[in-house]
Amino acid sequence: MHENTADAAPAVQQLTFSLAGEEYGVDILSVREIRGWTRVTRIPQAPEHLLGVLNLRGAIVPVMDLRLRFGLEREDYGDATVMIVVAVADRLFGIVVDSVSDVVDIDPAAIKPVPDMGSVVDTRYLKGLATHVERMVMLLDVEKLMRPEDVDVVATALSEARDAAVSA
Amino acid sequence: MAAVDLTQFHKTFFEESVEGLDAMEAALLALDSGSTDHELVHTIFRAAHSIKGGAATFGFTDVAAFTHVAESLLEEVRSERRVVDATLTDLLLRSVDCMRAMLDRTAQGQPAADANSEALRVELAQLVEGKTAAVAVATKSKAEVVAGWDIRFVARPHLLQTGNEPLRLFRELQQLGRLEVLRAFITDAAPAEFAAIDPGQCYLGWELRLHGAVARPDLDALFEWLDGDCDLTIAAVPAPQEVAAPAPAPSAAAPAVAAPAAAPAGTREVSASGSAEGGSIRVGIDKVDALIDMMGELVITQSMLNDIGTNFELSQLERLREGLAQLERNTRELQDSVMRIRMLPIGSVFNRFPRLVRDLERKLGKQVRLELQGEQTELDKTVLEKIGDPLVHLVRNAIDHGLEVPEQRRAAGKPETGTLTLDAHHEGGNIVVRISDDGAGLNRERILAKAVERGLVPPGQQLSDDEVAELIFQPGFSTAAVATDLSGRGVGMDVVRRNVHDLGGSVGVKSVAGKGSVFTIALPLTLAIIDGLVTAVGEERYIVPLISIVESLRLGADTVRKIAGGGEVFKFRGEYLPMIRLHRAFGCPNAIAEIERGIVVVVEDDGQRVGLLVDELLGQQQAVIKSLEKHYERVQGVSGATIVSDGSVALIVDVGGVVRLGRRIKAA
Secondary structure (H helix, E strand, O other), X not given: OOOOHHHHOOOEXXXXXXXXXXXXXXXXXXXXXXXXXXXXXXXXXOXXXXXXXXXXXXXXXXXXXXXXXXXXXXXXXXXXXXEEEEEEOOEXXXXXXXXXXXXXXXXXXXXXXXXXXXXXXXXXXXXXXXXXXXXXXXEEOHHHHHOHHHXXXXXXXXXXXXXXXXXX | OOOOOHHHHHHHHHHHHHXXXXXXXXXXXXXXXXXXXXXXXXXXXXXXXXXXXXXXXXXXXXXXXXXHHHHHHHHHXXXXXXXXXXXXXXXXXXXXXXXXXXXXXXXXXXXOOOHHHHHHHHHHHHHHHHHHHHHOHHHHHHHHHEEEEEEEEEEOHHHHHHOOOHHHHHHHHHHHOEEEEEEEEEOOOOOOOHHHOOOOOOOEEEEEEEEOOOOHHHHHHHHHHHOOOEEEEEEEEEOOOOOOOOOOOOOOHHHHHHHHHHHHHHHHHHHHOHHHOOOOOOOOHHHHHHHHHHHHHHHHHHHHHHHXXXXXXXXXHHHHHHHHHHHXXXXXXXXHHHHHHOEEXXXXXXXXXXXXXXXXXXXXXXXXXXXXXXXXOEEEHHHHHHHHHHHHHHHHHHHHHHOOOHHHHHHOOOOOOEEEEEEEEEEOOEEEEEEEEOOOOOOHHHHHHHHHHOOOOOOOOOOOHHHHHHHOOOOOOOOOOOOOXXXXXXXXXXXXXXXXXXXOOEEEEEEEOOOEEEEEEEEEOOOOEEXXXXXXXXXXXXXXXXXXXXXXXXXXHHHEEEOOOOOEEEEEOOEEEEEEEHXXXXXXXOOOOOHHHOEEXXXXXXXXXXXXXXOEEEEEEEEEOEOOOOOOOOOOOEEEEEEOOOOOEEEEEOHHHHHHHHHHHHHO
């Protein structure tokens, strides 16, 4: 579940799903379960993309809408709408996507960095791009998805500390 | 022999030691109040003995050395060579405090000994030696000139089975002085044939020399463990004789002794600091048995329901209902039993008070009789841990400010000895702890004067007795004419109230001048479950803790007034309270916006009341509090979440947070 899984492992299994016509992948090792959309309880003062919290066998788990997270248009939830529950460092959260497609093997060598292409998606949340059967799959970085601000803060603090150590 | 990682036992050792020290303290206090029960002395001795043994085993040498001296003193008491008097109990009580501090420091990975403990140890040692001198003159005269001891120590074969360990013994000897192994040999008990050797038996003997002016009783105390498990001869080495000749026999045992002893010592310090974290509970076996019984019933119910489910016909509906009812009963019982595991008797908190009262009595020249009632009343462990400090504060206050000195009491026609009662009992869903004294009661004039001086009330205002009593809970209020080191150093009753409030409880006082005061603390049984009122706001359900609800009412459309700045107030029992529209504070769509159609729940937090507008009240429910922070983050105005009957999540309103939220909305 750390970032260098991609370079080391021989083949990375990704759960792919579709969102606004594009194909995305999420590391299968971080997926806890896939479930149909159920009503959630709203949370006060939460950002818009955070739909609320859900009772997952006694645990109170936040759920986010990936479309809203990526600034895409809101879509009504239908029968195919699913929630993927992922775990990052003991924390669980659900992401609502249009539909789940498949589990595919991705060759780590085939993973390309994300170009700054001005795409509809904020590329901060992507680990890389891969091709699977002639189709592009965007690999999600679930850690950043969960707490992008925190991760950024930590990263900034770390690099600052490193710089300070070097100059000292 | 394989090195066993002893660090895993550290936590148990500390817990047991704390219990042992508590037992020592209780027994010492009983002795102090004139009891002559010999069993008490044994209790004290046993506690000290096991702490010493444990500390030595785990290599906490400072603790072991200190306890050792205390134990020597106790040994004299036990063998009736020393009479128990006030000075002795006082010294021993101070030793208990010192050991407690040493163990605390050890648990945190700090060096256990400090100047204080060293001074006390010397004091103890002097007392022991002085007495020893008087009793055993012969030993003393020798002890003065002795330069060391020659010890011939031959283990009997069954030595290891008694839990004794020569290595540990040597380590303890090393604490007394430099230890030299002159010779290690195989005893006659060893079988001639190799095949007949039993690895569980010990066939070894040692000739040892302990350098240094070690007192004989110290030495004897070490070998006391081994009484009957070895053959021992101890001879003094005279002072002038310089011991030069090393043992001719290649002492193979010597490095063997040193090496394994040193190895675990290095690794130990690292993990000692970690062992202080986390907590554990000792659970009575009856509680665990009850749990297992309950589990058994649940399994039976489950299989019964399973049975009905596999071939369900409509005729079985009645049986299904029965099964579900049984399941519900089982679940509730199971919940009760599980919650009971966290419950501990309040006696463990009460136990510290005899000591406190005794110390205060002496310090203040007052006579106090302490009565404890309802020590068996059980409270949640978390609540129990946090209620200690507020109680200590109240007890101190009662003795310092409440109870009078004997002369005053006599003049007032009361017995010279004041009575302080601590009482715990169940009352409804709460635990009520009462601290009552038969002292002077609250001094109305002085409190009022102080309150006026502090600007808490305007001069000349008429206040009822209850209102005056309320004043002492105001921040920054302290009436002691002279600030003693006991109370009146700024941390006042407001801290007590805040602490109790944090536990979801309340504290109040009733006082009659000249007759005494009663402080009453009401606490919830547990922190994990609250009684809540389920309210609907739009499509959401919010749970308001029952304990903070004052009243719910329906208001007319024109009763709410807008005040400058956008806030809203309404009149409730003669005062104007802020109105918080919960749907606006929490941003819930589709909620009732008209005051006259919704319901206003008046809640109180920290003495401040506000009205919460909700759509409707859905009923009461016990809510198991779940953390939002575990997978998400803290949310203002929400203290947690719970799962309601349909399996969905409902948020629990944090009344204090909502009050603050309300202020912000008002400001915006």
